Amino acid sequence: MAKGVKIKPIIIQWAIRSSDRELDELSSKFKKINQWISEESELTVSEINKLSNELKIPFGYFFLQEPPKEEIELLKYRTIDSEENNKPSRELIDIIKLMETKQSFMRDTLIEDGFSPLEFVGSANLSIPPTDLADQIKKQLGLEGDWNYKNKDTFNTLLNACSDSGIVIMRNSVVGASTNRKLNINEFRAFVLIDEYAPFVFLNTNDSYRAMIFSLCHEVVHIWLGIDELYNNDYKQDQNYNNKKLEAYCNQVTAELLLPAASVLSNYDREKDIFYNIEKTVKAYNVSSLVVCIRYKNLKLIDNQTFENTYKLLQEKVQENLEIKSKRKTSGSPSFYTMTKFRLGEKFINTVHRKAQEGRILYSEAYELVGARGKTYDKLIDYVEDKK
Secondary structure (H helix, E strand, C coil): CCCCEEECHHHHHHHHHHHCCCHHHHHCCCCCHHHHCCCCEEECHHHHHHHHHHHCCCHHHHHCCCCCCCCCCCCCCECCCCCCCCCCCHHHHHHHHHHHHHHHHHHHHHHHCCCCCCCCCCCCCCCCCHHHHHHHHHHHHCCCCCCCCCCCCHHHHHHHHHHHCCCEEEEECEECCEEEEECCCCCCCEEEECCCCCCEEEEECCCCHHHHHHHHHHHHHHHHHCCCCCCCHHHHHHCCCCHHHHHHHHHHHHHHHHCCHHHHHHHCCCCCCHHHHHHHHHHHHCCCHHHHHHHHHHCCCCCHHHHHHHHHHHHHHHHHHHHHHHHCCCCCCCCHHHHHHHHHCHHHHHHHHHHHHCCCCCHHHHHHHHCCCHHHHHHHHHHHHHCC
């Protein structure tokens, strides 16, 4: 008989609450669940592992004496409809923690290597006209004029510009490499973790290509403002905080980055209908149809009624496309090495490996940071170094 490990009932209770699962539902899979939540019980490693997988709670948490304090302050993040969601899912909590760990490593590394804080982090405020801030951001990132106009590689242009300026961008559709823990696009599209040395942007790649371009620009604006979705008390006090006002401002700057007013106005064909113009603008600037529709409204190219009717139809189409994308089965999926490089970025992987070679971090820590061990880690490094 397998030897059991004593687990506190308060841990089981917390795990069930955190997973949003019903006790009745779990009872059919765990015959002793009622005992486990009422008294200290001995569970086998197999039982703990099964419970961990079922509840999506890290295995090690079950051995704690008290529930962990998971005060995830990142309560505001980009959702499909920019709605507030104050109860993040287990997947979002875990992806934030993963990013915080990687950010901490990058911050310590940059300080250790003698880098200075990035001057643009927190350099702006809401008193700057959106057009002026958009110009400042483009100048810092080395983006010229209508940089995305008829640019088929818009996303990579922006990605590389951000990376070269010191912004770390990571992306994924699941938690780590857990394909059974998909990130819900209806919960969040992206988030940013502010740091003066290593600002981090995370993109949910279950989103559409064009929507991710907007999300990345939007989070870059947050970096210039020096705030993430934490919306801490200092910012509320210092900047006459107002959530709707803040998001409206960020959207205005983002729109100016992607759809400069002068350029959009000059390219709008008043002889054609709204859908013709939207499609033309979407293709020309590599932005989503929803963003274009909102921009037209704000520039008074369409009236409110036209906007309401058009936006609703476009929104339904976008949701339909996302559902199709989520169900689509891909053949010949990229290798683990290709996906890891895509998710973490070449710079991050190379930095981790360099620090391990220098003896600044243990290889065990390097393995954790990139999600690969032993020979798999070696092959990953070879792949990244050979595929530049």
